[in-house]
Amino acid sequence: MECVIVDGEVLDRTVAKVDIEDRGYQFGDGVYEVIRIYNGKMFTGKEHLNRLVESAEKIRMKLPFSTEELESKMEELISKNELDTGIVYMQFTRGTSPRNHVFPASDVAPTFVAYTRKVARPVESMEKGVRSILDEDIRWLRCDIKSLNLLGNLLSKQKAAEAGCFEAILHRGETVTEGSHSNISIVKDGVIITHQADNFILNGITRQKVLEICSNENIAFEERAFTLDELSSADEVFSSGTTVEVMPIVEVDGKPVGNGEPGPVTRNLQNLFKAEIERQCGN
Ligand code: PLP
DSSP states (O other): OEEEEEETTEEEGOOOOOOOBBBHHHOOOOOEEEEEEEETTTHHHHHHHHHHHHHHTTTTTTSSSSHHHHHHHHHHHHHHHHSEEEEEEEEEESOSSSSSSSOOOOTOOEEEEEEEOOOOOOOOHHHHHHEEEOOOOOOOTTSSSSSSOOHHHHHHHHHHHHHOSSSSEEETTTTEEEEEEEEEEEEEEEEEEESSSSSSSSSHHHHHHHHHHEEEEOEEEEEEEEEHHHHHSSEEEEEEEEEEEEEEEETTEEEEEESOOOHHHHHHHHHHHHHHHHHHHOH
């Protein structure tokens, strides 16, 4: 039996139900998180749960559970499903009420669902690197919120997939923001450059962990917006995210990055990131 959580209760997935007037379903009115599981343990779990609370606050939604309660519920689900390597997905919507753009009354409780899925580490792609396309960033101006409104991301990712690519690198005019489902960094003369954490990007937990590693290891980095020209003359480009970890990008719009192979700075970060996973979750 595959277990899921609906409103705090652990259920068999086949009997779990959400109402057709759930606001997540009708408006995308909600927030979510994806947490990586290695060896049955959550990696950077607290950071993800804190971001979930922050995302909820930004859309004026109060979560009915504390981060400690959520953490123990996720642990219960991971253990019930005997998950070793994968993800846990969790989502809160503003609840169920007759369709109306205005928020429902305060006694309408948010809907909470969570499930797990087996997801292997993408070792082959991480070894060889992946291809990408460029796409105009048409999303709204609050990309810092991990909200259920992902249409802009979906349209770009679909374009990338149809071009046989892993990621779409998004740009607003000349400025690169992030990827359709990951953060983007470039490396120039040994310095890592990645967009500052503001309303134009999701401040990835992986991005933050990579920058923390850089600080500890004295690897130079700059948090600032970079341009399409800087992207096309970068020595290395990489994507970072919960499921993809540190992923080398070796081609942008059909043009090789550097010599078309994953570069030394990205390789070093991949190794340091793996060491951090092993430190937190064992090996
Ligand atoms: N940016 C976007 C648009 C994303 O969807 C994601 C991950 O899903 C990220 C960045 C990376 O965030 P994280 O490292 O927290 O997974």
